[in-house]
Amino acid sequence: MTPTVKTPTAARMALRTAVILLIFVVVFTGLLAAAFLWTQPAIEAAAASEKMKLISEVLPREVYDNDLLQDSLQLAPSPLLGVDEASTAYRARTGGKTSALVFEAVAPDGYSGKIRLLIAVAADGSVLGVRVAQHKETPGLGDYVEPRKDKNKEHPWIRQFDGLSLATVAVRDWRVRKDGGRFDSVAGATVTPRAVIKAVHKALRYVAENRQQLFATSQGER
């Protein structure tokens, strides 16, 4: 396109173009890195306060009297939790005794990718609450697992789990009603609830298998 008086050799042209491209890459990568480093602290602070807000939704305030974010333990990766790296669990205590556990579980088989859940389980193995922490489900269709987007404001879908435990719900009931289980779902959007139900069920099995360690009342363990 560019009119040239003296045609430079192909090699020189290629080199020149490559150098320009390199400069663009360096400049914009630098810009990106600078923006990342500059915004990092604020983003982390916002994420922590989001987390605390989310925890307060699954865990009734009466259940604990300790500083949750300071009383955590690391969970080894487990297929039952759906995570492949160590995750953090927060211990709720009343009078030093572990009353509940808040941890993350991942449903790997959402309609579009992973659905991250926050689950609170009481010492007796029953669910205190479940919330979707992060998901990419279709807006307006599968996202009703998130109570803010749920049309049913009085009984949001996700509250169906409250109070359930492995002892009270048989294995084959951990399904949507359409598949013969006990959970409601919205017609046309059953992939998302299926994934969430499966993940909650597996998380409860994880708690049951690791009861001893999880609810042992050892102090000062981080």
Next chain:
Amino acid sequence: MMIRDEFRQIRDNGVWHQNTSLVQILGLCPLLAVTTNLVNGVMLSLATIIVMAISNAAVSSLRNLIPHEIRIPVFILIVAALVTVVDLIFNAQFHDLYLVLGIFIPLIVTNCIVLARVEAFANKNPLLQSTLDGVFMGVGMLWTLALLGGLRELIGGGTLFSGIDMVFPALQQLQLLPADYPGFLLAILPPGAFILLGCLIAWKNWVEARAAARSPGRPPMPSAAVTDGA
């Protein structure tokens, strides 16, 4: 200083003659996925306006430094980097707004409208015009997506403005059809989006054909000028 006619031309092209969704038919993927209700359609468009104004402005001011042969990779680099920076700044500084708009911003990076306008307009025009082109292309998308989202929401569920409480907590969604309206799932699912988009395109062509028939002296505006892009 910019001439009035030029401004009007950029505005009319963006809002009507070269409407991204109805004429250029670009960026259908996020369009169809997101317009399940009015609020989502408007939010995606607002995020697109921001991104298109910024990337058009950036490419326009750098256009004399970019060699023709490698312009596409450089455009992609610029657009992707700037969108990511906007995403990060939004997340850090306007966290409440980010919770509403944030999920739409990554969707836009993959939207070929941005690249199409950068290539077709910003690469050849000065800074002010290019920025305005980005804004008005986004405005054209805004009313189209609002209409499409509103129609889908109304036909599919009988409501309007669902999800508005996430933007303005004081407001509630409107229940326009009776509460026992069974809903029409097709309108919410992707096929419904295609059908309604087709109806909107037909409506636009009908309006133009009628306008052309009334003033026979003027030839009809050529539609579908930009055909590249996915």
